[in-house]
Amino acid sequence: MISKISLLILPLMILIILAMGMIKKVPIYEEFVEGAKDGFKVSISIIPYLVALIVAISMFRASGALDYFSQLLSVVLDKFSISADIVPIMFTRSLSGSATLGIFSELATVHGADDFVTKMAAVMVGSSETTFYVLTVYFGSVGIKKFRYSILTGIIADITGIVLAILVSRLFFLANIG
Protein backbone atom coordinates (compact mmCIF):
# COMPACT_ATOMS: atom_id res chain seq x y z
CA MET A 1 0.00 0.00 0.00
CA ILE A 2 2.55 2.56 1.13
CA SER A 3 4.99 1.54 -1.57
CA LYS A 4 2.24 1.87 -4.20
CA ILE A 5 1.57 5.43 -3.08
CA SER A 6 5.24 6.34 -3.25
CA LEU A 7 5.36 4.89 -6.75
CA LEU A 8 2.51 7.14 -7.81
CA ILE A 9 3.86 10.35 -6.30
CA LEU A 10 6.54 11.01 -8.89
CA PRO A 11 4.30 10.74 -12.00
CA LEU A 12 1.61 12.68 -10.17
CA MET A 13 4.02 15.45 -9.26
CA ILE A 14 5.12 15.82 -12.89
CA LEU A 15 1.50 15.79 -14.10
CA ILE A 16 0.47 18.49 -11.62
CA ILE A 17 3.40 20.71 -12.54
CA LEU A 18 2.72 20.37 -16.28
CA ALA A 19 -1.03 20.87 -15.84
CA MET A 20 -0.45 23.98 -13.72
CA GLY A 21 1.82 25.28 -16.46
CA MET A 22 -0.85 24.75 -19.11
CA ILE A 23 -3.54 26.40 -16.99
CA LYS A 24 -1.34 29.42 -16.42
CA LYS A 25 -0.51 29.50 -20.16
CA VAL A 26 3.20 28.93 -19.62
CA PRO A 27 4.99 27.84 -22.83
CA ILE A 28 5.99 24.61 -21.08
CA TYR A 29 8.19 23.20 -23.82
CA GLU A 30 10.30 26.34 -24.14
CA GLU A 31 10.55 26.79 -20.38
CA PHE A 32 11.52 23.15 -19.90
CA VAL A 33 14.39 23.48 -22.37
CA GLU A 34 15.41 26.78 -20.81
CA GLY A 35 15.62 25.19 -17.35
CA ALA A 36 17.24 21.99 -18.59
CA LYS A 37 20.13 23.96 -20.10
CA ASP A 38 21.50 24.45 -16.60
CA GLY A 39 21.69 20.69 -16.02
CA PHE A 40 24.92 20.34 -17.92
CA LYS A 41 26.56 23.37 -16.31
CA VAL A 42 25.70 22.32 -12.75
CA SER A 43 26.77 18.69 -13.24
CA ILE A 44 30.12 19.69 -14.71
CA SER A 45 30.74 22.33 -12.05
CA ILE A 46 30.63 19.77 -9.24
CA ILE A 47 33.31 17.52 -10.78
CA PRO A 48 36.31 19.06 -8.97
CA TYR A 49 34.57 18.75 -5.60
CA LEU A 50 33.46 15.18 -6.30
CA VAL A 51 36.97 14.18 -7.34
CA ALA A 52 38.43 15.64 -4.15
CA LEU A 53 35.93 13.82 -1.93
CA ILE A 54 35.70 10.45 -3.66
CA VAL A 55 39.46 10.14 -4.06
CA ALA A 56 39.99 10.75 -0.33
CA ILE A 57 37.30 8.25 0.67
CA SER A 58 38.49 5.57 -1.76
CA MET A 59 42.03 5.92 -0.46
CA PHE A 60 40.83 5.75 3.13
CA ARG A 61 38.98 2.51 2.48
CA ALA A 62 41.73 0.90 0.41
CA SER A 63 44.41 1.63 3.02
CA GLY A 64 42.69 -0.50 5.63
CA ALA A 65 42.24 2.54 7.87
CA LEU A 66 38.47 2.12 7.81
CA ASP A 67 38.76 -1.50 8.96
CA TYR A 68 41.17 -0.50 11.71
CA PHE A 69 38.88 2.18 13.14
CA SER A 70 35.89 -0.14 12.81
CA GLN A 71 37.69 -2.75 14.89
CA LEU A 72 38.68 -0.17 17.46
CA LEU A 73 35.07 0.93 17.85
CA SER A 74 33.69 -2.61 17.88
CA VAL A 75 35.69 -3.37 21.03
CA VAL A 76 33.77 -0.63 22.82
CA LEU A 77 30.41 -1.54 21.27
CA ASP A 78 30.84 -5.18 22.14
CA LYS A 79 30.22 -4.19 25.75
CA PHE A 80 26.76 -3.00 24.71
CA SER A 81 26.27 -6.27 22.81
CA ILE A 82 26.22 -4.61 19.42
CA SER A 83 27.47 -6.80 16.63
CA ALA A 84 30.87 -5.84 15.22
CA ASP A 85 29.47 -6.37 11.73
CA ILE A 86 27.38 -3.23 12.07
CA VAL A 87 30.33 -0.95 12.81
CA PRO A 88 31.50 -0.43 9.18
CA ILE A 89 27.99 0.80 8.35
CA MET A 90 28.30 3.50 11.00
CA PHE A 91 31.29 4.93 9.15
CA THR A 92 30.21 4.49 5.56
CA ARG A 93 26.63 5.71 5.96
CA SER A 94 27.84 9.31 6.03
CA LEU A 95 30.35 8.80 3.25
CA SER A 96 29.06 6.65 0.45
CA GLY A 97 25.60 5.35 -0.36
CA SER A 98 26.67 2.54 -2.68
CA ALA A 99 29.34 1.28 -0.26
CA THR A 100 26.83 1.27 2.60
CA LEU A 101 24.28 -0.71 0.59
CA GLY A 102 27.03 -3.14 -0.40
CA ILE A 103 28.05 -3.76 3.21
CA PHE A 104 24.41 -4.02 4.23
CA SER A 105 23.58 -6.63 1.56
CA GLU A 106 26.56 -8.68 2.66
CA LEU A 107 25.60 -8.43 6.33
CA ALA A 108 21.99 -9.36 5.59
CA THR A 109 23.12 -12.39 3.58
CA VAL A 110 25.44 -13.60 6.33
CA HIS A 111 23.04 -13.04 9.25
CA GLY A 112 19.81 -13.83 7.41
CA ALA A 113 17.08 -11.37 6.50
CA ASP A 114 15.07 -11.88 9.70
CA ASP A 115 17.95 -11.61 12.14
CA PHE A 116 18.03 -8.85 14.77
CA VAL A 117 21.44 -7.63 13.57
CA THR A 118 20.07 -7.29 10.03
CA LYS A 119 17.07 -5.33 11.23
CA MET A 120 19.20 -2.97 13.28
CA ALA A 121 21.48 -2.46 10.30
CA ALA A 122 18.45 -1.89 8.06
CA VAL A 123 17.18 0.91 10.30
CA MET A 124 20.66 2.41 10.41
CA VAL A 125 21.00 2.33 6.63
CA GLY A 126 17.43 3.46 6.00
CA SER A 127 17.88 6.54 8.16
CA SER A 128 21.22 7.49 6.67
CA GLU A 129 22.21 10.26 4.34
CA THR A 130 25.62 10.64 2.75
CA THR A 131 26.43 13.81 4.67
CA PHE A 132 29.84 14.46 3.16
CA TYR A 133 28.62 13.88 -0.37
CA VAL A 134 25.73 16.31 0.16
CA LEU A 135 27.98 18.98 1.68
CA THR A 136 30.62 18.69 -1.05
CA VAL A 137 28.22 18.62 -3.98
CA TYR A 138 25.80 21.28 -2.73
CA PHE A 139 28.46 23.74 -1.62
CA GLY A 140 30.62 22.86 -4.62
CA SER A 141 27.89 23.69 -7.10
CA VAL A 142 27.90 27.35 -6.01
CA GLY A 143 31.61 27.60 -5.21
CA ILE A 144 31.37 27.89 -1.41
CA LYS A 145 34.69 27.07 0.21
CA LYS A 146 34.09 27.93 3.86
CA PHE A 147 31.49 25.49 5.20
CA ARG A 148 31.34 27.08 8.69
CA TYR A 149 29.30 25.00 11.14
CA SER A 150 27.55 22.81 8.57
CA ILE A 151 30.05 19.93 8.93
CA LEU A 152 29.57 19.86 12.69
CA THR A 153 25.78 19.99 12.28
CA GLY A 154 25.93 17.07 9.85
CA ILE A 155 28.17 14.99 12.11
CA ILE A 156 25.99 15.60 15.17
CA ALA A 157 22.89 14.61 13.18
CA ASP A 158 24.66 11.47 11.96
CA ILE A 159 25.76 10.40 15.43
CA THR A 160 22.24 11.04 16.71
CA GLY A 161 20.94 8.84 13.90
CA ILE A 162 23.30 5.99 14.76
CA VAL A 163 22.53 6.07 18.48
CA LEU A 164 18.79 6.32 17.86
CA ALA A 165 18.90 3.48 15.31
CA ILE A 166 20.46 1.24 17.95
CA LEU A 167 18.03 2.26 20.70
CA VAL A 168 14.87 2.20 18.59
CA SER A 169 15.59 -1.14 16.92
CA ARG A 170 16.35 -2.70 20.30
CA LEU A 171 13.01 -1.41 21.49
CA PHE A 172 11.14 -2.69 18.44
CA PHE A 173 12.82 -5.95 17.56
CA LEU A 174 14.54 -7.37 20.61
CA ALA A 175 11.33 -8.28 22.43
CA ASN A 176 10.42 -10.61 19.59
CA ILE A 177 13.53 -12.65 20.18
CA GLY A 178 12.82 -12.93 23.89
Next chain:
Amino acid sequence: MNWIYFILIATSLVFGLINGKLDSVVTAMFNGCDVAVKIAISLIGIMAFWLGIMKIAEKSGLVNVISKMIYPIVKPLFKDVKKDNPAIGDITMSLGANALGLTNAATPIGLKVMKELQEDNPNKNVATDSMCMFLGMNTAGFQIIPATVIAILAGLGAKNPTEIVIPTLIVTSLSFIVAIITALVLRTLWNKKENNE
Protein backbone atom coordinates in the same frame (compact mmCIF):
# COMPACT_ATOMS: atom_id res chain seq x y z
CA MET B 1 37.38 21.16 5.77
CA ASN B 2 41.10 21.62 5.10
CA TRP B 3 41.98 19.72 8.24
CA ILE B 4 39.50 16.92 7.62
CA TYR B 5 40.84 16.55 4.11
CA PHE B 6 44.44 16.49 5.22
CA ILE B 7 43.76 13.94 7.96
CA LEU B 8 41.80 11.67 5.59
CA ILE B 9 44.58 11.55 2.99
CA ALA B 10 47.46 11.46 5.47
CA THR B 11 45.91 8.61 7.49
CA SER B 12 45.25 6.69 4.30
CA LEU B 13 48.86 7.00 3.20
CA VAL B 14 50.27 6.11 6.62
CA PHE B 15 47.93 3.11 6.97
CA GLY B 16 48.67 2.05 3.41
CA LEU B 17 52.37 2.11 4.23
CA ILE B 18 51.99 0.14 7.49
CA ASN B 19 49.62 -2.43 5.99
CA GLY B 20 51.70 -2.79 2.84
CA LYS B 21 48.69 -1.71 0.81
CA LEU B 22 50.25 1.38 -0.71
CA ASP B 23 49.70 0.05 -4.23
CA SER B 24 45.96 -0.42 -3.71
CA VAL B 25 45.75 3.04 -2.13
CA VAL B 26 47.26 4.51 -5.27
CA THR B 27 44.92 2.44 -7.46
CA ALA B 28 41.99 3.62 -5.35
CA MET B 29 43.13 7.19 -5.86
CA PHE B 30 42.93 6.93 -9.66
CA ASN B 31 39.73 4.88 -9.56
CA GLY B 32 38.20 7.55 -7.34
CA CYS B 33 38.85 10.20 -10.01
CA ASP B 34 37.13 8.02 -12.56
CA VAL B 35 34.12 7.32 -10.34
CA ALA B 36 33.71 11.03 -9.55
CA VAL B 37 33.50 11.99 -13.22
CA LYS B 38 31.13 9.11 -13.96
CA ILE B 39 28.77 10.23 -11.18
CA ALA B 40 28.80 13.78 -12.51
CA ILE B 41 28.20 12.66 -16.11
CA SER B 42 25.35 10.38 -15.07
CA LEU B 43 23.81 13.36 -13.25
CA ILE B 44 23.62 15.51 -16.38
CA GLY B 45 20.47 13.96 -17.86
CA ILE B 46 18.46 13.69 -14.67
CA MET B 47 19.63 17.14 -13.62
CA ALA B 48 18.50 18.65 -16.93
CA PHE B 49 15.14 16.92 -16.66
CA TRP B 50 14.33 18.13 -13.16
CA LEU B 51 15.63 21.63 -13.70
CA GLY B 52 13.35 21.75 -16.76
CA ILE B 53 10.33 20.56 -14.80
CA MET B 54 11.13 22.93 -11.95
CA LYS B 55 11.37 25.84 -14.38
CA ILE B 56 7.78 25.15 -15.42
CA ALA B 57 6.75 24.90 -11.77
CA GLU B 58 8.37 28.24 -11.14
CA LYS B 59 6.84 30.02 -14.17
CA SER B 60 3.36 28.68 -13.43
CA GLY B 61 3.52 30.18 -9.94
CA LEU B 62 3.37 26.82 -8.19
CA VAL B 63 6.65 27.33 -6.36
CA ASN B 64 5.46 30.78 -5.36
CA VAL B 65 2.24 29.41 -3.87
CA ILE B 66 4.17 26.81 -1.85
CA SER B 67 6.64 29.50 -0.74
CA LYS B 68 3.88 31.73 0.56
CA MET B 69 2.29 28.85 2.46
CA ILE B 70 5.51 27.66 4.05
CA TYR B 71 7.20 31.02 4.59
CA PRO B 72 5.67 31.84 8.02
CA ILE B 73 6.70 28.44 9.38
CA VAL B 74 10.27 28.36 8.17
CA LYS B 75 11.03 32.07 8.47
CA PRO B 76 12.82 31.73 11.84
CA LEU B 77 14.98 28.97 10.39
CA PHE B 78 15.98 30.87 7.27
CA LYS B 79 16.37 34.38 8.59
CA ASP B 80 18.53 35.75 5.79
CA VAL B 81 16.26 34.67 2.93
CA LYS B 82 14.17 37.49 1.46
CA LYS B 83 10.46 36.98 1.15
CA ASP B 84 10.32 37.00 -2.67
CA ASN B 85 13.20 34.56 -3.07
CA PRO B 86 11.89 31.35 -4.70
CA ALA B 87 14.33 29.45 -2.44
CA ILE B 88 11.70 28.85 0.26
CA GLY B 89 9.38 27.04 -2.16
CA ASP B 90 12.27 25.07 -3.58
CA ILE B 91 13.54 24.15 -0.10
CA THR B 92 10.12 22.69 0.64
CA MET B 93 10.07 20.75 -2.63
CA SER B 94 13.63 19.51 -2.15
CA LEU B 95 13.03 18.26 1.40
CA GLY B 96 9.71 16.81 0.25
CA ALA B 97 11.40 14.90 -2.56
CA ASN B 98 14.02 13.69 -0.10
CA ALA B 99 11.36 12.55 2.34
CA LEU B 100 9.67 10.55 -0.41
CA GLY B 101 12.96 8.93 -1.36
CA LEU B 102 13.01 10.64 -4.75
CA THR B 103 16.77 11.15 -4.67
CA ASN B 104 16.85 11.82 -8.39
CA ALA B 105 14.59 14.81 -7.93
CA ALA B 106 15.93 15.95 -4.57
CA THR B 107 19.51 16.64 -5.69
CA PRO B 108 18.70 18.85 -8.71
CA ILE B 109 16.12 20.83 -6.74
CA GLY B 110 18.52 21.08 -3.80
CA LEU B 111 21.26 22.45 -6.03
CA LYS B 112 18.77 24.98 -7.37
CA VAL B 113 18.11 26.06 -3.78
CA MET B 114 21.83 26.59 -3.24
CA LYS B 115 22.01 28.78 -6.33
CA GLU B 116 19.10 30.90 -5.10
CA LEU B 117 20.57 31.22 -1.60
CA GLN B 118 23.91 32.18 -3.13
CA GLU B 119 22.25 35.15 -4.85
CA ASP B 120 21.50 36.73 -1.46
CA ASN B 121 24.96 35.91 -0.16
CA PRO B 122 27.23 38.95 0.28
CA ASN B 123 30.36 36.78 0.59
CA LYS B 124 30.38 34.22 -2.23
CA ASN B 125 33.05 31.96 -0.69
CA VAL B 126 31.43 31.60 2.71
CA ALA B 127 28.31 29.60 3.58
CA THR B 128 25.33 31.58 4.86
CA ASP B 129 23.26 30.58 7.90
CA SER B 130 20.41 29.54 5.61
CA MET B 131 22.71 27.27 3.63
CA CYS B 132 23.96 25.61 6.81
CA MET B 133 20.38 25.14 8.00
CA PHE B 134 19.24 23.73 4.66
CA LEU B 135 22.14 21.27 4.47
CA GLY B 136 21.67 20.33 8.12
CA MET B 137 18.09 19.36 7.36
CA ASN B 138 19.27 17.55 4.27
CA THR B 139 22.02 15.53 5.94
CA ALA B 140 19.65 14.29 8.64
CA GLY B 141 18.27 12.09 5.88
CA PHE B 142 14.59 12.42 6.69
CA GLN B 143 12.84 9.72 4.69
CA ILE B 144 9.35 8.30 4.93
CA ILE B 145 9.99 5.01 3.14
CA PRO B 146 13.51 3.54 2.91
CA ALA B 147 12.67 1.82 -0.37
CA THR B 148 16.12 0.47 -1.27
CA VAL B 149 16.65 -1.18 2.10
CA ILE B 150 13.18 -2.75 2.01
CA ALA B 151 13.91 -4.04 -1.50
CA ILE B 152 17.14 -5.69 -0.33
CA LEU B 153 15.41 -7.28 2.66
CA ALA B 154 12.56 -8.52 0.49
CA GLY B 155 15.04 -9.87 -2.02
CA LEU B 156 16.68 -11.93 0.71
CA GLY B 157 13.33 -13.40 1.72
CA ALA B 158 12.56 -11.42 4.88
CA LYS B 159 9.20 -12.36 6.39
CA ASN B 160 8.08 -8.81 6.92
CA PRO B 161 10.47 -6.34 5.27
CA THR B 162 8.24 -3.31 5.87
CA GLU B 163 8.48 -3.65 9.66
CA ILE B 164 11.55 -1.41 9.55
CA VAL B 165 9.47 1.50 8.23
CA ILE B 166 8.19 2.77 11.59
CA PRO B 167 11.50 2.49 13.49
CA THR B 168 13.31 4.17 10.60
CA LEU B 169 10.73 6.94 10.52
CA ILE B 170 11.16 7.55 14.24
CA VAL B 171 14.95 7.69 13.87
CA THR B 172 14.96 10.05 10.88
CA SER B 173 12.31 12.36 12.36
CA LEU B 174 14.25 12.71 15.59
CA SER B 175 17.58 13.26 13.82
CA PHE B 176 15.86 15.84 11.62
CA ILE B 177 14.75 17.74 14.71
CA VAL B 178 18.18 17.38 16.30
CA ALA B 179 19.78 18.73 13.11
CA ILE B 180 17.56 21.82 13.16
CA ILE B 181 18.25 22.49 16.84
CA THR B 182 21.97 21.92 16.34
CA ALA B 183 22.07 24.32 13.41
CA LEU B 184 20.22 26.96 15.44
CA VAL B 185 22.54 26.59 18.43
CA LEU B 186 25.69 26.58 16.31
CA ARG B 187 24.41 29.59 14.36
CA THR B 188 24.28 31.62 17.55
CA LEU B 189 27.68 30.39 18.73
CA TRP B 190 29.38 30.91 15.36
CA ASN B 191 27.95 34.36 14.80
CA LYS B 192 29.12 35.42 18.27
CA LYS B 193 32.57 34.07 17.55
CA GLU B 194 32.77 35.67 14.13
CA ASN B 195 31.63 39.04 15.47
CA ASN B 196 34.38 38.97 18.05
CA GLU B 197 37.09 38.36 15.46
